[in-house]
Amino acid sequence: MIRINENYLKLKASYLFSDIAKRIATYQEANPDSSIIKLGIGDVTEPLPETCRVAFHAAIDEMGTHAGFHGYGPEQGYAFLREAIAANDFQSRGADISADEVFVSDGAKCDSGNFQEIFADNIKIAVPDPMYPVYVDTNVMAGRTGENVNDRYEGFVYLESTPENGYVPTIPSEPVDLVYLCFPNNPTGAAATREQLTAWVDYAKASGALILFDAAYAGFVRDESLPQSIYEIEGAKEVAIEFRSFSKNAGFTGTRCAYTIVPKDLKAEDSSGAMHSVHALWNRRHCTKFNGVSYPVQKAAEAVYSDAGKAEVKALTDFYLANAKIVRSEIESLGLSCVGGDNSPYVWINANRPSWDFFDTLLNEAGVACTPGAGFGSCGEGHIRISAFNSRSNVEEAMKRIRSALAEGSVGV
Ligand code: MLT
Numbered sequence: 001m002i003r004i005n006e007n008y009l010k011l012k013a014s015y016l017f018s019d020i021a022k023r024i025a026t027y028q029e030a031n032p033d034s035s036i037i038k039l040g041i042g043d044v045t046e047p048l049p050e051t052c053r054v055a056f057h058a059a060i061d062e063m064g065t066h067a068g069f070h071g072y073g074p075e076q077g078y079a080f081l082r083e084a085i086a087a088n089d090f091q092s093r094g095a096d097i098s099a100d101e102v103f104v105s106d107g108a109k110c111d112s113g114n115f116q117e118i119f120a121d122n123i124k125i126a127v128p129d130p131m132y133p134v135y136v137d138t139n140v141m142a143g144r145t146g147e148n149v150n151d152r153y154e155g156f157v158y159l160e161s162t163p164e165n166g167y168v169p170t171i172p173s174e175p176v177d178l179v180y181l182c183f184p185n186n187p188t189g190a191a192a193t194r195e196q197l198t199a200w201v202d203y204a205k206a207s208g209a210l211i212l213f214d215a216a217y218a219g220f221v222r223d224e225s226l227p228q229s230i231y232e233i234e235g236a237k238e239v240a241i242e243f244r245s246f247s248k249n250a251g252f253t254g255t256r257c258a259y260t261i262v263p264k265d266l267k268a269e270d271s272s273g274a275m276h277s278v279h280a281l282w283n284r285r286h287c288t289k290f291n292g293v294s295y296p297v298q299k300a301a302e303a304v305y306s307d308a309g310k311a312e313v314k315a316l317t318d319f320y321l322a323n324a325k326i327v328r329s330e331i332e333s334l335g336l337s338c339v340g341g342d343n344s345p346y347v348w349i350n351a352n353r354p355s356w357d358f359f360d361t362l363l364n365e366a367g368v369a370c371t372p373g374a375g376f377g378s379c380g381e382g383h384i385r386i387s388a389f390n391s392r393s394n395v396e397e398a399m400k401r402i403r404s405a406l407a408e409g410s411v412g413v
Contacts, residue, residue: 016375049312055303059296070295077104095231108245113138123177126157130376182214189340204239219249237263324388330399366401
């Protein structure tokens with residue numbers, strides 16, 4: 001009889017956002033007339049920028065001609081997109097990243113989940129708490145942990161992000177091999193300063209650890225003193241991989257395009273102590289398991305870097321940031337403390353009660369879906385995350401409903 005990978009049995013029954021979707025569907029079935037406003041999963045709602053659509057259409061038309069037809073493209077992405085990424089997202093900010101260090105893919109979720117595959121089974125891994133659940137679940141699937149005890153897997157080092165450290169975890173006292181960091185952070189919305197990231201890079205250099213840096217929300221950074229990429233920090237090219245996405249800044253959640261930077265300077269050792277290029281290993285894995293993002297999608301992504309594309313992306317991210325500002329000020333005016341929303345589309349709210357209870361309350365009493373903090377790790381208990389990805393009218397209506405639900409006293413603050 002075929003046997004299963006029993007590591008899967010250690011996972012929670014379902015993925016966080018599937019769990020939430022099920023609860024929403026159950027509520028909707030029981031209340032068919034209720035119009036639920038979804039401020040849970042960070043899925044964009046505004047249309048694709050016009051510049052991207054025009055490029056997308058033109059590429060599809062090209063595909064309809066013999067001269068412009070494209071079959072399999074390079075697994076790593078077309079040079080036109082890799083060059084635009086390197087020049088605009090890195091070199092323009094003083095980060096020395098070249099086009100051949102860019103691996104274009106169909107999502108930062110897949111890349112941040114898959115990257116662990118090229119490392120040994122018995123490495124020590126540090127994950128933030130709260131965290132994007134993909135970091136933890138993929139390592140559980142790979143067998144790098146023991147059981148889940150009190151909402152934490154045996155074997156991980158948990159890096160706590162709390163109000164005391166401004167939601168930027170402090171460096172662990174015990175040695176680790178692989179560290180996941182995410183800034184601007186999902187779920188807390190916190191951004192790391194140059195000094196804080198420098199401390200992490202220095203730690204990694206001194207200890208031999210490697211940092212997997214998730215910068216999927218870099219496009220929302222407005223404070224110019226904050227780094228958008230870890231490669232703005234000196235020495236990061238020797239110790240860090242970075243994940244980026246077009247999903248949230250350019251509205252590509254349904255279009256699918258992202259990229260990962262794997263610097264050529266980065267090395268990791270085998271069991272004999274011999275050093276190997278991480279770039280070469282990832283390239284090997286990428287070519288074996290991935291056949292590239294479609295030509296029209298890469299042309300649409302390239303358009304993000306035109307002058308008009310940049311202006312549209314800035315307007316889109318400004319729009320969601322303005323939503324976040326509304327959420328934050330409304331929630332604060334209700335007497336609940338919160339962080340995030342200024343360099344990030346997420347507002348992290350101290351709910352002062354169990355987070356799934358507050359989730360259920362907001363769903364049942366206000367018809368608003370959020371994300372319970374406990375779903376992101378035990379430090380998320382007592383919090384909820386509200387996403388700014390929705391129309392202005394829905395955000396305003398959601399805040400009105402929450403205000404009246406709380407004011408009615410059934411869910412007093
Ligand atoms: C989130 O809501 O945390 C994200 O949308 C999930 C994702 O990007 O996969």
